[in-house]
Amino acid sequence: MASALRQCLRFSPAFAGGLSTRCLLNSRVRRTQFVHVGRTAFGARDAEFEAAKERLNTLQEEPDNNVKLQIYALFKQATKGACNTPKPGAFDFVGRAKWQAWSGLGDISQDEAQKQYIDLINGLAGEEAPTETEQGGEEASAFKEIKVTKENKVYSILLNRPAKKNAITWLMYDEIVQALDQARMDDSVTVAVITGAGDYYCSGNDLGNFMNIDPEDMPKMARDGRELLRRFVTAFIDFPKPLIGAVNGPAVGVSVTVLGLFDAVYATDKATFNTPFTELGQSAEGCSSYIFPKLMGNAKANEMLLFNRKVTAHEACERGLVTEVFPHDSFQKEVQAKVDYVAQLPPQSVREGKKLVRDQEREQLHRANEKECEVLEGRWLSEECVQAIMAFFSKKFA
Numbered sequence: 527m528a529s530a531l532r533q534c535l536r537f538s539p540a541f542a543g544g545l546s547t548r549c550l551l552n553s554r555v556r557r558t559q560f561v562h563v564g565r566t567a568f569g570a571r572d573a574e575f576e577a578a579k580e581r582l583n584t585l586q587e588e589p590d591n592n593v594k595l596q597i598y599a600l601f602k603q604a605t606k607g608a609c610n611t612p613k614p615g616a617f618d619f620v621g622r623a624k625w626q627a628w629s630g631l632g633d634i635s636q637d638e639a640q641k642q643y644i645d646l647i648n649g650l651a652g653e654e655a656p657t658e659t660e661q662g663g664e665e666a667s668a669f670k671e672i673k674v675t676k677e678n679k680v681y682s683i684l685l686n687r688p689a690k691k692n693a694i695t696w697l698m699y700d701e702i703v704q705a706l707d708q709a710r711m712d713d714s715v716t717v718a719v720i721t722g723a724g725d726y727y728c729s730g731n732d733l734g735n736f737m738n739i740d741p742e743d744m745p746k747m748a749r750d751g752r753e754l755l756r757r758f759v760t761a762f763i764d765f766p767k768p769l770i771g772a773v774n775g776p777a778v779g780v781s782v783t784v785l786g787l788f789d790a791v792y793a794t795d796k797a798t799f800n801t802p803f804t805e806l807g808q809s810a811e812g813c814s815s816y817i818f819p820k821l822m823g824n825a826k827a828n829e830m831l832l833f834n835r836k837v838t839a840h841e842a843c844e845r846g847l848v849t850e851v852f853p854h855d856s857f858q859k860e861v862q863a864k865v866d867y868v869a870q871l872p873p874q875s876v877r878e879g880k881k882l883v884r885d886q887e888r889e890q891l892h893r894a895n896e897k898e899c900e901v902l903e904g905r906w907l908s909e910e911c912v913q914a915i916m917a918f919f920s921k922k923f924a
């Protein structure tokens with residue numbers, strides 16, 4: 527995991543402009559170029575720009591990859607003007623994403639780019655300043671991308687990246703595994719619940735997970751991804767207490783497939799379930815190649831896993847993936863009642879019951895997980911997958 531994270535963070539120096547290049551930019555040569563090439567005088571705006579560059583280095587939270595791209599592009603535009611370099615080759619993901627971000631700024635003036643850069647960094651710094659509630663507030667979670675709470679024997683995991691529709695980053699996979707482990711070991715916990723912040727339950731794997739890799743590091747990225755995914759799905763297969771999904775909105779990809787490993791799944795009638803694996807040049811995971819045909823039959827499983835059919839909450843319920851659907855307005859209340867009921871059941875009896883059921887197919891599930899991760903490792907290195915992910919990000923930066 528550490529190496530996976532390091533790979534992810536390698537993205538940041540390349541994109542942050544002020545972060546990785548700060549040594550260069552602070553050198554006299556570069557500073558001289560900046561002052562004379564960029565503009566005629568080192569005025570008040572330039573001082574603000576310099577201050578913003580410094581502020582970028584002091585951010586506690588690493589901005590996500592898209593924001594880093596914006597920072598990079600504005601920095602280049604502010605210091606060099608409009609992009610006039612050739613478009614990097616298809617396999618230079620990093621170079622291409624940077625190029626797209628920079629050239630996407632068109633011919634906005636260096637002055638305007640400087641202003642936008644300053645506003646962006648100041649906005650990020652402002653978001654980090656603690657609010658009054660946070661200062662005086664409740665215990666902060668040790669996690670960054672999920673939020674966990676424990677109340678009345680219920681351990682709740684909130685997928686907490688609403689601005690990104692709760693897409694799962696490398697870090698978030700790891701945090702979910704850690705949280706499930708905490709819930710497993712805490713004797714006062716009798717049930718765990720997973721839900722999403724904002725309007726989405728989860729948009730699946732964060733496609734940025736594949737964006738930050740130099741081409742020569744791709745095989746290692748794929749190996750690390752395979753191992754992380756294997757560990758992630760294993761945590762669901764072997765979770766010994768009742769696990770309840772509270773699907774508060776649309777769910778995509780891996781967040782849909784692992785629902786087959788939950789003990790109950792409640793969905794709002796606004797939820798949809800989509801596994802667009804083949805559109806992304808990828809393949810099924812989360813044991814869905816084993817569980818989905820068992821739940822809904824081959825024909826319906828193939829429609830989802832191979833042909834990318836997005837199903838409604840009611841269809842997912844008919845297919846056995848969802849336990850019960852509630853109207854959106856009463857969803858929270860209805861799910862709370864279900865969870866409270868499970869929480870007060872005799873915990874050992876429930877655990878033994880779950881073990882009996884799971885043991886019937888535990889080995890098959892582990893085998894399916896291993897096989898799916900092996901196939902996915904190959905998929906991530908395929909041209910089909912590379913092209914699909916490029917297409918997603920090209921649309922964003924078009």
Ligand SMILES: CCCCC/C=C/CC(=O)SCCNC(=O)CCNC(=O)[C@H](O)C(C)(C)COP(=O)(O)OP(=O)(O)OC[C@H]1O[C@@H](n2cnc3c(N)ncnc32)[C@H](O)[C@@H]1OP(=O)(O)O
Binds near residue numbers: 754
């Ligand atoms: C260890 C590795 C294991 C890997 C396991 C493999 C898993 C396979 C999968 O999970 S496949 C599924 C992958 N997910 C997707 O393909 C979904 C991609 N996202 C979308 O299609 C759309 O964003 C949407 C339909 C989820 C929502 O569309 P909408 O128009 O309502 O909102 P935006 O597109 O504007 O999204 C808001 C911002 O969130 C970013 N975002 C959303 N989902 C993802 C994602 N999966 N990865 C990365 N980023 C995502 C989106 O880019 C917007 O960001 P921006 O505000 O900075 O532009």
